Amino acid sequence: MKNILVIGTAGQIGSELTMHLRNIYGSSNVVGGYRKTMPAEEVMESGPMEKVDATEPEKILEVVKKYKIDTIYNLAALLSAVAEEKPQAAWNVGVNGVYGILEIARENNCAVFFPSSIGAFGSSTPLDNTPQDTIQRPGTMYGVTKVAGELLSDYYFKRFGVDTRGLRYPGIISNVTLPGGGTTDYAVEIYYAAIKGEKFVCPLPKGTFLDMMYMPDALDAAVNVMEADPSKLKHRNAFNITAMSFDPDIIYNTIKKRIPEFEMEYDVDPVKQGIAESWPNKMDDSAAREEWGWDPKFDLEAMTDDMLKVIGEKHKKGLI
Numbered sequence: 453m454k455n456i457l458v459i460g461t462a463g464q465i466g467s468e469l470t471m472h473l474r475n476i477y478g479s480s481n482v483v484g485g486y487r488k489t490m491p492a493e494e495v496m497e498s499g500p501m502e503k504v505d506a507t508e509p510e511k512i513l514e515v516v517k518k519y520k521i522d523t524i525y526n527l528a529a530l531l532s533a534v535a536e537e538k539p540q541a542a543w544n545v546g547v548n549g550v551y552g553i554l555e556i557a558r559e560n561n562c563a564v565f566f567p568s569s570i571g572a573f574g575s576s577t578p579l580d581n582t583p584q585d586t587i588q589r590p591g592t593m594y595g596v597t598k599v600a601g602e603l604l605s606d607y608y609f610k611r612f613g614v615d616t617r618g619l620r621y622p623g624i625i626s627n628v629t630l631p632g633g634g635t636t637d638y639a640v641e642i643y644y645a646a647i648k649g650e651k652f653v654c655p656l657p658k659g660t661f662l663d664m665m666y667m668p669d670a671l672d673a674a675v676n677v678m679e680a681d682p683s684k685l686k687h688r689n690a691f692n693i694t695a696m697s698f699d700p701d702i703i704y705n706t707i708k709k710r711i712p713e714f715e716m717e718y719d720v721d722p723v724k725q726g727i728a729e730s731w732p733n734k735m736d737d738s739a740a741r742e743e744w745g746w747d748p749k750f751d752l753e754a755m756t757d758d759m760l761k762v763i764g765e766k767h768k769k770g771l772i
């Protein structure tokens with residue numbers, strides 16, 4: 453990877469991934485692509501930025517040529533809960549957009565990173581120790597777009613030799629940019645409530661186990677899979693990766709151990725509940741471990757210490 457374009461730079465993952473890639477590959481070699489939402493000042497000012505819409509291939513092509521891009525991180529998507537409100541728009545970004553970007557990659561010899569999700573599974577998938585290769589019949593538009601993206605990525609590698617690679621991310625927990633409307637957002641919001649001294653109202657019921665991961669591990673995974681020795685990759689796309697699995701009660705009690713006065717109550721959102729119940733409780737990520745050395749650093753305890761420290765400092769400074 454020499455010249456990289458990130459599409460979706462203003463998002464929860466994109467805002468941190470752009471900075472992470474700039475630290476590794478050099479600021480001037482990583483172009484941040486954003487659409488309507490403006491990325492943070494730090495991102496805007498630390499390297500080249502371009503207005504890029506995932507559904508407008510002409511503009512993407514212009515940027516690819518201008519900066520001699522050889523690797524595209526395509527993060528643009530409507531997340532699970534938002535996609536259920538706007539399924540047509542979710543299809544347009546998540547399928548038509550992905551197709552357009554793969555075509556540009558084919559014609560311009562670019563590698564492409566595609567972030568799939570635990571949302572690519574559905575209720576007929578084995579939900580415990582979910583295998584790498586298994587039944588995928590998601591019941592959400594988000595899931596439909598992710599399965600399509602996984603298959604298109606596989607197809608473009610097999611048919612045209614495009615260097616496509618990707619991960620099935622679990623819920624990502626972070627403290628820089630707030631999440632964009634997914635089913636696992638609660639696991640970020642709970643930390644903000646705890647630090648602000650607010651009672652947390654949880655939209656998922658007790659007993660809803662989901663895979664999760666702290667952002668530093670998600671960033672390392674995105675770089676490591678793209679840098680992996682291709683001769684060792686049997687899957688290339690859609691690697692299951694996870695770092696922890698918990699339900700609302702477990703994360704609540706992990707925070708309460710550190711902030712005893714913290715309180716939580718449940719007010720279940722039936723849409724989010726339905727989505728969460730159709731997703732794995734815990735994935736088997738042994739293929740990622742074997743093929744490119746996936747090995748997360750943060751478990752729930754270590755992540756909680758760091759989240760409370762970072763968000764606590766922001767709160768003291770009046771930033772949240």
Ligand SMILES: NC(=O)c1ccc[n+]([C@@H]2O[C@H](COP(=O)([O-])OP(=O)(O)OC[C@H]3O[C@@H](n4cnc5c(N)ncnc54)[C@H](O)[C@@H]3O)[C@@H](O)[C@H]2O)c1
Nearest residue numbers: 460462463464465487505506528529567569621623624632
């Ligand atoms: N955050 C998670 O927990 C998680 C988990 C699994 C997979 N993912 C995947 O990772 C990727 C990034 O997720 P995120 O959490 O940063 O999402 P986000 O919603 O925070 O950010 C997505 C970004 O894409 C942008 N975008 C939307 N439509 C666009 C378009 N047409 N053209 C260009 N940009 C557009 C949005 O403005 C936003 O900045 C997505 O593909 C998502 O499905 C995220």
